[in-house]
Amino acid sequence: MDELVFDVFARNCTSRETMEHATGRWGTLALVALLDGTTRFNALRRRVDGISEKMLSQTLQALERDGLVLREARPTIPPHVEYSLTGLGTDVAKQLHTLVELLESRMPEVMTAREAYDAR
Amino acid sequence: MDELVFDVFARNCTSRETMEHATGRWGTLALVALLDGTTRFNALRRRVDGISEKMLSQTLQALERDGLVLREARPTIPPHVEYSLTGLGTDVAKQLHTLVELLESRMPEVMTAREAYDAR
DNA sequence: CGGTATCCGTACTGATACTG
């Protein structure tokens, strides 16, 4: 029988890998940005401040491979490529969005905690 | 006036930093593990398969500084140190736990998507 | 426009050894 390959706490765990794609530095931002709807590559790049072309490309590829993001390219000149969320991607993105909002609303607490921590 | 320092999409954003601590490779696992209750350093280390002492230490320090984790040390010999979640930490951890469960329950979809992606 | 290829620095990571 298979081992618990979906248990995040296990070292060689498939879901851990996908979690990292979704919750990683750029994954979260890309997914949440896509909640606004279908978006083109460079629009996403402008939205996610600070991301490089390379990282956006890599991030989107990982998310597409995991079935969270859908990539649709029209063979026109110049190229027109649109990214959107799949059903699963939408669910994950919503969850991440909730987390982002939770954290943003409570950043004052975080700042206070940091000051206390740094004080000693 | 201040800029929108809590807007994750902004490059120099404080919440982005905290998000990365919470959703990073080890942050998520540490937080979710702590949902089971107060835990000692080495117990946590055993629970989070694959984490090194160094990374666990660094992760916990970052989370403690952000006010997500509480560290309590008894000055005994040998040392006895307990880690637990703060109120904010609990909220964040629950959110992450939901995300983990969502993803684990839908890993079959992910696996299918990967096969399709790799096929072409 | 939407990428890929290449280069290159640094920051992260894990072993290992050591300490109170």
Place this chain on the structure above:
DNA sequence: CAGTATCAGTACGGATACCG
């Protein structure tokens, strides 16, 4: 037990240049 210190490898990330 609960860490810190040190070190070496690597993978991440950004800048630049280039292509269809």
